[in-house]
Amino acid sequence: MRIPLERKVLNENDRIAAGLRERFQARGVFCLNLISSPGSGKTSLLERTLEGFDKSRKVAVLTGDIQTDNDARRLARFGFPVRQITTGGACHLDASMVERALTDIADDYQILFLENVGNLVCPTSYDLGEDARAVVLSVTEGEDKPLKYPATFHHADLMVLNKIDLLPYVPFQMELARENARRVQPEIEIVDVSCTTGEGLGRWRAWLEAQL
């Protein structure tokens, strides 16, 4: 007997994510899910971002890694609440991990950053209750990343082109990378930054403030 079954495979995750989103919206929290391949600079971008925030701002960070709490230690220096989510093998964050980690943080944050596990594939499928998604692509990678991982870029609101200070040393074509991102997501916004020199971070902060 064939039973029609109209449900999403990840509907348990989606249910928890919907609960988180409702909670964030009720409190006016802006939640950003940061996705990239390993080493693109998600943690560096967060370091520069936290460094630039006034200490009175209500900001919290959850950072995901398969192992180690290195990123949480890097980010905790700025005085904002940071929690490491160690996935113990899973290559992405899911909504239940976020929900659990949040029980440990005072409920007064207005901006919540979710630094996903470095991976351009699996995090895409998991809704974390975020308001927006940003993909970080660094100029030491290929311009064709948006075409190789279209699902990730398709679901992103913002692409951060990072490490632009290295442009003189690598054959990366910025315009081609932007064009490729817009082919898979015509509405994507793009900011170019260097977390090393600070160039472009003003544009990134402006984007962030505009979301609040």
Add this chain to the structure above:
Amino acid sequence: MSIAASVLDAVRAETALRPGARAVRAGLRIGELSGVEPDSLRFCLEALVAGSDLEPLAFELELRPWKRRCLDCRAEFRVVDFNPNCPVCGSASTEAAGGDEMEFSYLEVEEP
């Protein structure tokens, strides 16, 4: 692998609603933009089913195309070669219209 595990959890939950029934085949719709590689998913599903209580459960994976809709002429079209523009009227003003699917379509069970 965790997506495959979610599929099997759902199959077990649905089967449990029908005492004595045994799941024999699950139908899934996987979109081009779902972030899931159908061959990898099939590999993981088969690896998890082998030797488990669900054996010999089989899977049918239906691939769903990446689609957009033209906001000018309303044509719905499949995105070919990453081109988001409307192939009918040439408009660049289009919106997402499919390809995100990662869902069940059916479950086939044998009942006593």
